[in-house]
Amino acid sequence: MDRLYALLADLAARGVLPEPLRYPFVARGVLAVLLLAPLLGGLSHLVVARRLAFFSTALGQAALTGITLGLLAGEPIQAPYAGLFGFCLLAAIGVVYVKRRSRLPADTLIGVFTALALGLGICLLVAATKQFNIHQIEAVMFGSLLTVTDTDLLLLLAVALGVLAALARYYNALLLDSASPERARVAGVDGARVEYLFVVLLTLAIVVSLKIIGALLVEALVVVPAAAARNLARSTRGYLAWSVACALLAGLGGIWFSTRFRVPTGGAVVLGLALCFFATLALGRGRGSA
Amino acid sequence: MADPPLLEITDLTVVRDGHVAVERASITVARGSIHLVVGPNGAGKSSLVAAVLGEAAFSGTVRCHFRGSGRVGYVPQTFPVDPTLPLTVAELLALTRQRLPVCLGLTAKTRAAVAALLDRVGLAGIERRRLGALSGGELRRVLLADSMDPDPELLVLDEPASGLDEPSAQRLEALVRALRDERGATVLMVSHDASQVRRLADAVTWIDRTVRRAGTPAEVLGDGGALPFTGGRA
Numbered sequence: 001m002d003r004l005y006a007l008l009a010d011l012a013a014r015g016v017l018p019e020p021l022r023y024p025f026v027a028r029g030v031l032a033v034l035l036l037a038p039l040l041g042g043l044s045h046l047v048v049a050r051r052l053a054f055f056s057t058a059l060g061q062a063a064l065t066g067i068t069l070g071l072l073a074g075e076p077i078q079a080p081y082a083g084l085f086g087f088c089l090l091a092a093i094g095v096v097y098v099k100r101r102s103r104l105p106a107d108t109l110i111g112v113f114t115a116l117a118l119g120l121g122i123c124l125l126v127a128a129t130k131q132f133n134i135h136q137i138e139a140v141m142f143g144s145l146l147t148v149t150d151t152d153l154l155l156l157l158a159v160a161l162g163v164l165a166a167l168a169r170y171y172n173a174l175l176l177d178s179a180s181p182e183r184a185r186v187a188g189v190d191g192a193r194v195e196y197l198f199v200v201l202l203t204l205a206i207v208v209s210l211k212i213i214g215a216l217l218v219e220a221l222v223v224v225p226a227a228a229a230r231n232l233a234r235s236t237r238g239y240l241a242w243s244v245a246c247a248l249l250a251g252l253g254g255i256w257f258s259t260r261f262r263v264p265t266g267g268a269v270v271l272g273l274a275l276c277f278f279a280t281l282a283l284g285r286g287r288g289s290a
Numbered sequence: 291m292a293d294p295p296l297l298e299i300t301d302l303t304v305v306r307d308g309h310v311a312v313e314r315a316s317i318t319v320a321r322g323s324i325h326l327v328v329g330p331n332g333a334g335k336s337s338l339v340a341a342v343l344g345e346a347a348f349s350g351t352v353r354c355h356f357r358g359s360g361r362v363g364y365v366p367q368t369f370p371v372d373p374t375l376p377l378t379v380a381e382l383l384a385l386t387r388q389r390l391p392v393c394l395g396l397t398a399k400t401r402a403a404v405a406a407l408l409d410r411v412g413l414a415g416i417e418r419r420r421l422g423a424l425s426g427g428e429l430r431r432v433l434l435a436d437s438m439d440p441d442p443e444l445l446v447l448d449e450p451a452s453g454l455d456e457p458s459a460q461r462l463e464a465l466v467r468a469l470r471d472e473r474g475a476t477v478l479m480v481s482h483d484a485s486q487v488r489r490l491a492d493a494v495t496w497i498d499r500t501v502r503r504a505g506t507p508a509e510v511l512g513d514g515g516a517l518p519f520t521g522g523r524a
Contacts, residue, residue: 045393049372049375167391168391171391171392171393172384172385172386172388172389172391172392173385175375175377175385175392175393176385176386178372178375179371179372179375179377179382179385179421180369180370180371180372182345182366183364183366183369183433185345186343186362186364187385187386230376233376234376234378234418234420235376235377235378235381235418235420236375236376236377236378236381236392236393237381237392237393237394237395238376239375239376239393240393240394
């Protein structure tokens with residue numbers, strides 16, 4: 001990795017690449033965005049199609065509890081991955097399990113789970129901050145380029161490849177199930193299987209992105225790209241392409257903005273996403289496809 | 291020994307949301323026939339279809355004696371299209387016809403298959419239209435096209451002609467007849483249009499929660515123009 005950063009720094013020094021890439025932490029952030037954008041942007045159109053926007057928000061909040069649990073169990077603050085993955089996967093599977101057996105609307109159930117996770121998280125956080133610096137936890141909540149390590153990047157790469165491979169394998173079944181669950185069943189798609197599979201993939205992708213974007217803001221990257229793309233897309237192919245393009249643009253723009261004006265990366269990325277959304281809304285209206 | 295019927299429904303009872311939708315209904319659908327199920331609104335026709343498709347819990351037996359592919363095609367009464375999905379007609383048809391994720395595009399083979407299917411139902415050239423932009427009749431024909439390939443051994447249609455104008459309905463009937471005559475499909479179809487029943491049916495079952503009458507269209511409907519239950523529940 002160091003060689004890669006040296007190469008990027010060299011190119012930045014010679015003016016081939018933007019100047020902030022001289023710094024390894026910026027280079028890491030850019031690499032992270034190049035991995036994150038196709039992953040989360042690509043997932044986002046399915047998140048919107050499957051109406052999991054609120055579910056993604058809930059996952060971000062469950063992450064707080066997961067991190068705290070990891071810290072309490074003795075994991076390092078830079079990588080509380082067991083607590084994070086463990087708790088978020090448990091919460092995600094729990095929501096789907098209860099949803100499939102309850103007559104309550106999904107948003108009500110997610111509300112219950114979010115409240116539970118957040119309540120637990122806050123209680124535990126207070127216990128944990130007796131031992132840890134609150135600013136370190138803040139970095140996880142709001143995202144920070146400074147705390148991204150090479151290990152985080154490699155983990156992100158591995159998870160992204162795994163998630164995208166699984167998605168490619170089950171994509172058509174997932175989309176058919178999103179468009180019409182009944183038709184999917186008649187075509188032999190196991191609805192429960194694709195639902196669990198998708199929330200697990202989504203959880204993995206969200207959790208692995210937390211450190212860069214922040215637990216409170218990561219949900220924006222799995223919702224807003226698709227919302228913006230929907231303003232322009234006239235086919236599923238276009239939907240995916242616009243979603244990924246929007247995530248990439250906002251991600252890279254956000255990093256530039258946050259290094260230039262010293263604001264949290266997560267916040268800057270989300271501002272970029274919102275800009276994309278309103279720009280495409282206006283464009284879509286202009287084209288008459290909104 | 292005589293050829294067993296393709297579909298044998300015996301003593302079927304379906305309970306949905308706490309009330310009995312179908313009670314001890316027995317229906318035999320002969321191989322290679324077009325069998326229509328008629329009845330007033332709320333008579334349990336859709337529940338019957340759901341049980342046949344394995345979509346609803348039931349007691350009694352539903353037995354299919356398949357000889358060929360065993361494939362079941364299904365055209366639902368309503369197909370709510372998620373307006374958040376900019377899914378095109380070609381993409382919908384491609385979902386079950388290629389392994390490549392549809393979001394990455396359609397293979398040449400799928401493109402050709404989709405074009406041929408749409409041509410069969412008289413909708414050539416609408417591949418790039420979004421599902422949400424189709425009329426009810428067009429959408430119904432797209433779904434019929436989807437259920438026609440590969441050739442179904444049993445085709446289940448839930449009021450496929452409702453909301454269609456007369457020429458569209460007759461065009462759909464011609465397609466169903468062609469599936470029976472040319473591809474040997476057996477058709478189970480829900481309808482509440484008496485003239486359609488007379489034009490199309492080899493056999494009719496009139497249900498109102500349970501089977502009221504079964505036989506040829508003339509036996510079940512009599513000589514009158516309307517269905518016997520028109521004007522409310524019998």
